[in-house]
Amino acid sequence: EVQLVESGGGLIQPGGSLRLSCAASGFTVSSNYMSWVRQAPGKGLEWVSVIYSGGSTYYADSVKGRFTISRDNSKNTLYLQMNSLRAEDTAVYYCAFGSGTLDDAFDIWGQGTMVTVSS
Amino acid sequence: EIVLTQSPATLSLSPGERATLSCRASQSVSSYLAWYQQKPGQAPRLLIYDASNRATGIPARFSGSGSGTDFTLTISSLEPEDFAVYYCQQRSNWPPTFTFGPGTKVDIK
Numbered sequence: 001e002v003q004l005v006e007s008g009g010g011l012i013q014p015g016g017s018l019r020l021s022c023a024a025s026g027f028t029v030s031s032n033y034m035s036w037v038r039q040a041p042g043k044g045l046e047w048v049s050v051i052y053s054g055g056s057t058y059y060a061d062s063v064k065g066r067f068t069i070s071r072d073n074s075k076n077t078l079y080l081q082m083n084s085l086r087a088e089d090t091a092v093y094y095c096a097f098g099s100g101t102l103d104d105a106f107d108i109w110g111q112g113t114m115v116t117v118s119s
Numbered sequence: 120e121i122v123l124t125q126s127p128a129t130l131s132l133s134p135g136e137r138a139t140l141s142c143r144a145s146q147s148v149s150s151y152l153a154w155y156q157q158k159p160g161q162a163p164r165l166l167i168y169d170a171s172n173r174a175t176g177i178p179a180r181f182s183g184s185g186s187g188t189d190f191t192l193t194i195s196s197l198e199p200e201d202f203a204v205y206y207c208q209q210r211s212n213w214p215p216t217f218t219f220g221p222g223t224k225v226d227i228k
Contacts, residue, residue: 035217037163037219044204044206044219044220044221044222045155045157045163045206045208045219045222046219047208047216047217047218047219050215050216050217052215056215058214058215058216059216060216061120094162094163096162096163102168103210104151104153104168104169104209104210104217105153105165105168105169105174105208105210106153106163106165106208107165107168107174107175109162109163109164110162111162112162
């Protein structure tokens, strides 16, 4: 069964750092494009970052220079390193990917992990 | 940067009625347009990809149409479980990034 399980969320002070993990099973993270998508409380979905199978990475302007997406092929896990966190980064963070022949949408999602940035 | 606009913001309908949701892109996205359904406390669920293709397991009452800048998600006859928030999403050709629309809430009239 294809599954994504996020972890690493929590309460962090402004300016702090946090690393989110997304453990994958049933497929290989390096063979697919994988993304992080976030949702602030009561708000809509916001795409955050993507890593493609070839290793290219891209970011939303709102996190560029502060967040880094990466993967560990040996652990079949996706990561999001978040630095210089701000209150507006408070959100549920989902990892997601497009399986099979999908190349422009996300059909598999994790359950999400909550990040709260507050003093 | 491509911006997606969804209308209406809220759609109040009764079970059995037809729902028509709109998504407009600030520039052409070809057919790289997807639709998602999200219920409270749940992750989004992919309904439609490439503007008109239903994802695996999605009922036939959901259909998508459009190309270029104007897209529509139609729910032919609303079931009780269809009351939710719906988002459109596009992928740009270059850079290959993604954008979501602000969402349309379909609630019970």
